[in-house]
Amino acid sequence: MSRPLTDIPAGATVMLDANVLVYAFTPQSQFHASCVALLERGARGTLSLFTSVSVTADVLxxxxxxxxxxxxxxxxxxxxxxxxxxxxxxxxxxxxxxxxLRDLRQARVDILPLTYRDLHASRTYREQHGLMVNDSLIVAVMRRETIPFLATNDLDFERVPGLAIRIPHP
Structure with a gap:
């Protein structure tokens, strides 16, 4: 079962899914405050925040x-x-x-590239866990970079063992 974003311990390394970033940039979202708080923790340097270039393009x-x-x-x-x-x-x-992009930089979010190997590795997560392409790419990048935490509101990721899923809350 997923736990809230507030349960991410100080010093943790966290991958950000598109929905968390969209909530942070959308004041009318019920999840806005919890997602902004997560980015603020990154800006203070208490968390190491990452996302991928494909997630960033999706958010834009x-x-x-x-x-x-x-x-x-x-x-x-x-x-x-x-x-x-x-x-x-x-x-x-x-x-x-x-x-x-400026907001992500201020929150110290590192935007990671996608590689051919990520595209190839992501296939496993589609075939074994039924993830869609973009979600499988997130997992592939997390594995490549050994990022344990995933901030997302997409519970499909719970099908992948070994991910520490944290979800936004109202």
Missing amino acids: HRAMVLELLAQGQAQRSAEAVALLKQRPDLVQQLNRYRSI
């Missing part, structure tokens, strides 16, 4: 979509994506996603 993409939805220019995510593809001028007008 979601931030663009959420900003367009918040502006009322679309009602659903798929509609927002279609509109952004049709209207590059709207992409150029978006602002929130632009500060995310």
Whole structure:
């Protein structure tokens, strides 16, 4: 059973899933406060925080979509994506996603690369534990970097033995 983010001990090394970062950057999320507190622990240096380049790209993409939805220019995510593809001028007008990389740097989040070996190793987690591609890549990077803790709100990761899953709380 997963435990809350607050149960991550000082000095721990933690991988951040996209949902935790999206909650941290979305003040209206019920999980915002607990995810911001996690990033603040990283900024103070009491935790070593990591994510991957693919997770970061996903967070930036979601931030663009959420900003367009918040502006009322679309009602659903798929509609927002279609509109952004049709209207590059709207992409150029978006602002929130632009500060995310700076925010991650301020929280001392290290963005790890993906390698061919990670792509190959991730196959095991899809075939043996039924994870989707992006989730399997997170596990592959965690194993490569020997990162024990995963901050996520995706309980699919519980199917992988040996991961210390910590979830956000309201």
